[in-house]
Amino acid sequence: MSKRIETKNLDIYYGKFHAVQNVNMTIEPRSVTAFIGSSGCGKSTVLRALNRMHEVINGAYVKGEVLLDGVNLYDKKVDPVRVRRQVGMVFQKPNPFPTMSIKENVLAGVRLNNARISGKQADELVESSLKGANLWNEVKDRLDNPGSGLSGGQQQRLVIARAIAVSPEVILMDEPCSALDPISTLAVEDLIQVLRDKYTVVIVTHNMQQAARVSDVTAFFNLEAQGKPGQLIEMGPTDKIFSNPEEKSTEDYITGRFG
Amino acid sequence: MSTAVTTPQEASANSLIAGQLPKYTPWATLLVSLGIAAGLLNSVGHFSITAVALSGIALFLVGMFALSSAVEGIRKAKDRLARQMVSLFFLVALIPLISLIAGVAVRGSERLDGKFFSYSMRNIVGEGGGAIHAVYGTLIITGIATLVSVPIGMLSAIFLVEYGRNGRLARSITFFVDVMTGIPSIVAGLFAYTVFSILFGPGTKTGLAGAAALSVLMIPTVVRSTEEMLRLVSNDLRESAYALGVPKWRTVLKVVLPTSIAGIITGMILAIARVIGETAPLLVTAGLTSSLNTNPINGPMTTLPVFVYYSYVTPGIPQEPYYARAWAGALTLILIVMGLNLIGRLVAWRFAPKSR
Numbered sequence: 001m002s003k004r005i006e007t008k009n010l011d012i013y014y015g016k017f018h019a020v021q022n023v024n025m026t027i028e029p030r031s032v033t034a035f036i037g038s039s040g041c042g043k044s045t046v047l048r049a050l051n052r053m054h055e056v057i058n059g060a061y062v063k064g065e066v067l068l069d070g071v072n073l074y075d076k077k078v079d080p081v082r083v084r085r086q087v088g089m090v091f092q093k094p095n096p097f098p099t100m101s102i103k104e105n106v107l108a109g110v111r112l113n114n115a116r117i118s119g120k121q122a123d124e125l126v127e128s129s130l131k132g133a134n135l136w137n138e139v140k141d142r143l144d145n146p147g148s149g150l151s152g153g154q155q156q157r158l159v160i161a162r163a164i165a166v167s168p169e170v171i172l173m174d175e176p177c178s179a180l181d182p183i184s185t186l187a188v189e190d191l192i193q194v195l196r197d198k199y200t201v202v203i204v205t206h207n208m209q210q211a212a213r214v215s216d217v218t219a220f221f222n223l224e225a226q227g228k229p230g231q232l233i234e235m236g237p238t239d240k241i242f243s244n245p246e247e248k249s250t251e252d253y254i255t256g257r258f259g
Numbered sequence: 260m261s262t263a264v265t266t267p268q269e270a271s272a273n274s275l276i277a278g279q280l281p282k283y284t285p286w287a288t289l290l291v292s293l294g295i296a297a298g299l300l301n302s303v304g305h306f307s308i309t310a311v312a313l314s315g316i317a318l319f320l321v322g323m324f325a326l327s328s329a330v331e332g333i334r335k336a337k338d339r340l341a342r343q344m345v346s347l348f349f350l351v352a353l354i355p356l357i358s359l360i361a362g363v364a365v366r367g368s369e370r371l372d373g374k375f376f377s378y379s380m381r382n383i384v385g386e387g388g389g390a391i392h393a394v395y396g397t398l399i400i401t402g403i404a405t406l407v408s409v410p411i412g413m414l415s416a417i418f419l420v421e422y423g424r425n426g427r428l429a430r431s432i433t434f435f436v437d438v439m440t441g442i443p444s445i446v447a448g449l450f451a452y453t454v455f456s457i458l459f460g461p462g463t464k465t466g467l468a469g470a471a472a473l474s475v476l477m478i479p480t481v482v483r484s485t486e487e488m489l490r491l492v493s494n495d496l497r498e499s500a501y502a503l504g505v506p507k508w509r510t511v512l513k514v515v516l517p518t519s520i521a522g523i524i525t526g527m528i529l530a531i532a533r534v535i536g537e538t539a540p541l542l543v544t545a546g547l548t549s550s551l552n553t554n555p556i557n558g559p560m561t562t563l564p565v566f567v568y569y570s571y572v573t574p575g576i577p578q579e580p581y582y583a584r585a586w587a588g589a590l591t592l593i594l595i596v597m598g599l600n601l602i603g604r605l606v607a608w609r610f611a612p613k614s615r
C-alpha cells in the first residue's frame with residue numbers, strides 16, 4: 001500500500017524566485033516524517049512539490065526529481081492527476097467545498113471523480129472517514145448541512161476525513177493542527193499513529209512536542225540568510241534530532257534560540 | 260431638551276457614557292429647517308418647492324451638526340454628518356429611477372389590457388390594436404441571442420481564467436473582448452446586416468439577423484462578467500480538488516462553476532437586460548412589420564423597442580392611441596426585464612453556496 005518517496009537535487013522556483021535549493025531526502029514507507037523549520041523556509045513548498053501541487057501556481061516550476069517507489073513524478077509521461085490520487089494532501093487552512101454538505105464533502109474525492117458507489121457503501125465510507133478524523137460524533141446528526149457551517153477546527157477535521165476517504169498511499173499534511181483545540185489535536189495525532197500502519201505520512205508542524213510525539217523521522221529546513229533559498233539542513237531519526245543533532249543550527253532551533 | 264439629554268459635563272464623569280440626542284431630534288430638526296426655509300423664502304418672494312427643499316436640507320445638515328457637536332461631541336457630529344450625506348445622495352440617486360418607473364407605469368397602464376397582448380397592428384389604424392407581434396419578436400430574438408451568446412461567452416471565460424495561464428493568446432482575447440464591449444450597437448447591427456446580406460441576398464431582414472447583432476453585443480459582456488466571477492473563486496478550492504486527484508476539467512465543472520454560479524447568472528441577466536432594449540441594430544437587421552411573425556429565419560420581425568420607437572415618431576391620426584400604445588410597450592419591456600431579474604435572483608439564490 002504505502003510508498004517510498006525520494007527527492008534528488010530538488011530545486012523549487014516561484015517564477016524567478018528560487019524558493020528551495022537542492023533537497024535530497026528519502027522518506028520511508030509506513031513512517032511518519034515531520035518537517036520543521038522557521039516560517040518561510042520552504043516547508044510547504046517542498047511538501048507541495050511531492051504531489052505536483054506546486055506547478056498549479058502560475059509561473060512556478062521544479063527542477064530535479066521526486067521518485068515515488070522509483071518512478072520520477074516529474075517525468076513528462078506522468079499524469080499529475082494520477083499522482084494526486086496516490087498522494088493526498090491536507091492544507092494549512094481548512095477549505096471545505098462551499099456548495100457541498102458535510103457528507104458530500106467527505107465523498108467529494110470519490111464523487112467528483114464520478115466513481116460509482118452505492119448508497120450503503122457511501123454511508124459506510126462517510127462514517128469510517130469521519131470517525132477516523134474524530135468528527136463523527138459531532139456531525140452525525142447533520143450530515144446534510146453545509147460543510148462551511150462548521151467551526152474552524154471541525155472544518156479542518158472534515159478536510160482530513162475528505163483526504164483519507166480516497167485512501168491514498170501517501171498523506172501530506174501542512175500544519176493540520178494549527179486551527180485545532182488540544183483534544184482535536186490529540187485526535188489527529190492518534191489518527192496519524194493509525195495511518196502510519198498503512199500509509200506514508202509527511203507532516204509540517206511548528207509544534208516541537210508534536211513533531212517529537214508523532215514522527216519517526218524529522219527533517220529540519222532553514223534559510224541560510226534572508227532572501228536566500230531554503231535548504232534541508234539535517235534529517236534523521238526524531239530521537240536523534242531532538243537529543244543529539246549534528247548541526248549547530250538544528251540544536252539552536254530546537255532549543256528555541258531562534259525561529 | 261432637559262429630560263432626555265445628557266450634557267457633556269455629566270458624560271465626562273463616566274467615559275463610556277456619551278451624551279445622546281433623543282431619537283426624534285433629526286426629524287424635528289428637519290421639520291424646523293424646512294419651516295424656516297419656507298418662511299424666509301416666502302418673505303423675500305422666491306418661494307418654490309425646490310428652493311425650500313434645497314435650503315431646508317442645507318439648514319438641517321448645519322443644524323444637526325451644531326446640535327450634535329454641542330451635546331454628543333465632535334466625533335458623533337461628524338459621524339451623523341457623514342451618514343446624512345450618504346443617505347442624501349442615495350435618495351438623490353433614487354429620484355430619477357422612481358420618477359421614471361412611476362411615469363412609465365402611469366402612462367403605460369392605460370393601454371396595458373388584454374387587447375394589447377392579443378392583437379398585432381395588422382390592419383389597425385387609430386384606436387385598438389396591440390403589440391403581441393412585438394412581444395413575440397423581443398422574446399424570440401433575445402432568446403436566440405442568449406442561447407448563442409451564453410455558451411460562447413462562458414466557455415471563452417473558462418478558457419481565459421482556467422486554461423489561458425495569462426499567455427499571449429489569453430491576453431489578446433481579453434484585449435479584444437474589452438474593445439468589443441465598447442462598440443456602438445449600431446455598428447453591431449450593420450455588421451450583422453452586412454453578413455446576412457452577403458449570405459442571403461441584399462436587404463434580408465430576419466429575426467435571426469437581429470439575434471446575430473444582439474449576440475455580437477452580448478458575448479463580450481458575458482465573457483467579462485463570467486471571467487470576473489471565476490477569478491473570485493479562491494485558488495484553495497481548486498487546489499483542494501486537485502489534491503483529491505480530481506482532473507482539471509471536473510474541478511472546473513463541479514467545484515469552480517457551482518461556487519460562482521450565482522454571480523455568473525447575475526451577469527447573464529445583466530447582459531440580457533442590456534440588449535433587450537436595443538433599437539438601432541434591430542431596425543437595420545430585423546426590420547419592421549405590423550403583423551405577427553414567429554419565424555426567425557423568414558421575414559421581418561418587430562421588437563418592443565422598435566415598436567415603441569415607431570409608434571412615437573410616426574404616429575397616425577389621431578395620435579393619442581399611438582402614444583398610448585408606445586407607453587404600454589415601454590411598460591411591457593420594463594416588466595419583462597423585471598421578471599427576468601426575479602427569475603435570475605431566484606436561480607442565483609437556489610444555487611448560491613450556503614452555510615446553514
Ligand SMILES: Nc1ncnc2c1ncn2[C@@H]1O[C@H](COP(=O)(O)OP(=O)(O)OP(=O)(O)O)[C@@H](O)[C@H]1O
Binds near residue numbers: 017038040
Ligand atoms: N505563491 C507564491 N509565490 C511566490 N512566492 C511564494 C509563494 N508561496 C510561497 N512563496 C515563498 O516561498 C518561500 C517559502 O514559503 P513556504 O510557504 O514554503 O514557507 P513555509 O516554510 O511553509 O512557512 P510557514 O511555516 O510560515 O508556513 C517564502 O519565501 C515565500 O515567500
Ligand SMILES: [Mg+2]
Binds near residue numbers: 043044045092174
Ligand atoms: Mg507553510
